[in-house]
Amino acid sequence: MMLDKITEKVLRMIDGEGFKQEGAFNLRENGISICHGDSEHVKIRKKEDRQGIDIYIDKDTNGETVHIPVVVSSSGMTDVVYNDFYIEDGAKVTIIAGCGIHNSGCNDARHDGIHTFHIGKNASVHYEEKHYGEGEGTGARILNPVTDIYVGENSIFTMDTVQIEGVDSTKRETDITMEAGSRLTVTEKLMTHDKQEAVSNMKVIMNGDASSAQIISRSVAKGESIQTFHPRAVGKAACHAHIQCDSIIMNDAQVRSIPEIDARNVDAQIIHEAAIGRINSEQLLKLQTFGLNEEEAEGVIIENFLN
Amino acid sequence: MMLDKITEKVLRMIDGEGFKQEGAFNLRENGISICHGDSEHVKIRKKEDRQGIDIYIDKDTNGETVHIPVVVSSSGMTDVVYNDFYIEDGAKVTIIAGCGIHNSGCNDARHDGIHTFHIGKNASVHYEEKHYGEGEGTGARILNPVTDIYVGENSIFTMDTVQIEGVDSTKRETDITMEAGSRLTVTEKLMTHDKQEAVSNMKVIMNGDASSAQIISRSVAKGESIQTFHPRAVGKAACHAHIQCDSIIMNDAQVRSIPEIDARNVDAQIIHEAAIGRINSEQLLKLQTFGLNEEEAEGVIIENFLN
Structure with missing residues (x-):
């Protein structure tokens, strides 16, 4: 389906690999799952009792990436969502789960993502979560993630969380x-x-x-x-x-x-x-001798520090 | 005055420099100040409103040591004492303030020393506090020190606290x-x-x-x-x-x-x-190859670690 320009822009900020409507994915926008796809080994099901999805990753999953970004662009919205990941023994998977808020209004926009990982034995899970806020509105951009992870015997869990700006x-x-x-x-x-x-x-x-x-x-x-x-x-x-x-x-x-x-x-x-x-x-002075102004030099040092 | 054998033994454990009834000192035993002395620059005064002493250290104090040990050897006793140190600008002083409990009874023996330091400018204070417990009784040996320190401009405060055993x-x-x-x-x-x-x-x-x-x-x-x-x-x-x-x-x-x-x-x-x-x-094995048994080797490592 066609996405709107704001959603596309926010997706570029929160999904480093680039969000595509391919393979296993689920895009949530303003509290609604607007598009989703399964793959051979990864099935995504809407929860029946409350907001959110169950993601079933089977034992033969071998290196694929699941994208489940969330975009909130409606000022005044509070979006609470429960996502459960069921990862079978031996599965190898990358999950990209950013959230971006574009708030151009005067009311707060908020997203609470409650993520629970049930990881079997000998599995390998890489979980990325980027948080980002933008928009010229005076309403706050609020993100309160809750992440519960159970890591089974001999499994590997790698979690990268990034909040760069605007939250x-x-x-x-x-x-x-x-x-x-x-x-x-x-x-x-x-x-x-x-x-x-x-x-x-x-x-x-x-x-x-x-x-x-x-x-x-x-x-x-x-x-x-x-x-x-x-x-x-x-x-x-x-x-x-x-x-x-x-x-x-x-x-x-x-x-x-x-x-x-x-x-x-x-x-x-x-x-x-x-x-x-x-x-x-000292680093600041050194960079300034190379012709950078103070602000540019600070930017380079901060970028290096965070990377 | 003559001290009893238990008090003398406990004093040896808590006062590394050796307690003597010389210079500025105050010995508290079972809730009573049993002997005290002043020096030219250090005056010790009994508080009038509650248990404890005020220690006045004048600006010309230059390197002397004040000993104020506490011994509790009466099972069932709770001794609460307030000691205030007034240290003038420029004074240089060492204060040795250990507490030892010998409990041979079945009731708890407890000492709460509430020490407050009012330190002026350009002073140098070295404060030592050793805590130690012994006695074959089943009653507990309890020490709850409270230490409040105000360090004035350009002053140096050095605090060494040691609790080795029996507490x-x-x-x-x-x-x-x-x-x-x-x-x-x-x-x-x-x-x-x-x-x-x-x-x-x-x-x-x-x-x-x-x-x-x-x-x-x-x-x-x-x-x-x-x-x-x-x-x-x-x-x-x-x-x-x-x-x-x-x-x-x-x-x-x-x-x-x-x-x-x-x-x-x-x-x-x-x-x-x-x-x-x-x-x-590895350290443990190495020491054992030198002929120490496991317990001896552990003892050496612990002693080195703490010193």
């Missing part, structure tokens, strides 16, 4: 439970500006022996924005976890980082590192 | 406010065993430009003991802070570390590192 308020809740031999890699990138607020709470429970988690969070806070991070790693078995949070603070922004490492087993090994500081002034 | 339950509350140019160094060493519990909450507020804080916490949790750390560094000015928490976990112990770094100024630079893990097995 006035976000509260992220991520809960992950890991079984024996499972591996988790989370990369979180967040930039806030003006009077934006961002909260990210994450809890990783390592229940199984030989499970391992790596969580990297990088953020830039500009303007008068406020960021709060609260990652928690609980080791209940022989496991490894490494959490690293680095933030650049600019202007009158505030960044608060409250990581928690909790070892409840003699063979749990958990490391945490966090740093908050301003842009490296 | 069944401890809850530490430490609050530090730092003015411009002040420097803070905190070293916390903690070992718990059996069913002991230890909680350490610390809050450092850096209010003044060019203030800097370094907090190092090292702990060993054995047996079924449980430790919880919650250090907080709040940067409200151009300041530096570095928090490092390292824990060794053994047997069925649990360690939880919840540091918080909070930057509210673009020139606040705050770093945190935490690690929880078991004893390095």
Whole structure:
């Protein structure tokens, strides 16, 4: 089907691979699933009891990508959606699930995506989530994702979340439970500006022996924005976890980082590192000697830091 | 005056320099100040409104040591004491303030020392606090210190706290406010065993430009003991802070570390590192090849780790 120009523009921002109406996909616009497709191994079904879809990824899925973007362009809308992913043993899949808000009105536009992953054994799941806001309206652009992930034995879960700009308020809740031999890699990138607020709470429970988690969070806070991070790693078995949070603070922004490492087993090994500081002034000067002005130099440093 | 044998033994454990009835000192035993002395520059006065002493350290104090140990050897006693330190501009002083409990009865013995430091400008204060418990009784040995420290402009505060053994339950509350140019160094060493519990909450507020804080916490949790750390560094000015928490976990112990770094100024630079893990097995093997048994090898590694 034909998409409108705003939707197409927002999709380019939130779906790095480029959204196409091919293979397994579901596009949600202003609270309605406007188009969807299945593939041989991935079936998407509308929920009957509430808003949202069930995504069934069978055991023979081998490397395909499922696109399930959400666009909200209607000012004043609150869209709450429940998406459940059922991933069979051995499946290999990439899921791209961004959300973009275009708000040109004076009322708030909000999307709460509650995503639950049920991952079997020996599976490999790559999950990408880009959040973006735009629009000249005075209404806020609000995104409150909830992500619950159960990672079965020997499965790999890789999660990349990016919030680059335009989101006035976000509260992220991520809960992950890991079984024996499972591996988790989370990369979180967040930039806030003006009077934006961002909260990210994450809890990783390592229940199984030989499970391992790596969580990297990088953020830039500009303007008068406020960021709060609260990652928690609980080791209940022989496991490894490494959490690293680095933030650049600019202007009158505030960044608060409250990581928690909790070892409840003699063979749990958990490391945490966090740093908050301003842009490296030597780097800034060096780039300026190459002819960049201060703003351009800051832009280059921030881009490098987030990538 | 003559001290009893138990008091003398406990004093040897909590006062590394050796307690003597010389210079400025105050010995508190079972809720009573049993002996005290002043020096030319340090005057100790009993409070009139509640338990405790006021310690006045004048501006010409230059390197002397004040000993104010506390011993509780009466089972069933709860001793709450308020000690206030008034340290004038430019004073240089070392304060040794340990507490030891000898409990040979079946009732709990408890000491809550509430210490408040009012430190002027350009002063240098070294504060040592050793906590220790012993006694064959079944009653618990409980120590709940509260330490409030105001560090004036360009002053240096160095705090060493040690809890080596025998303390069944401890809850530490430490609050530090730092003015411009002040420097803070905190070293916390903690070992718990059996069913002991230890909680350490610390809050450092850096209010003044060019203030800097370094907090190092090292702990060993054995047996079924449980430790919880919650250090907080709040940067409200151009300041530096570095928090490092390292824990060794053994047997069925649990360690939880919840540091918080909070930057509210673009020139606040705050770093945190935490690690929880078991004893390095390579080190253990190496020491065993030198003829030490496993327990001896563990002892050497723990001692090195804490020192």
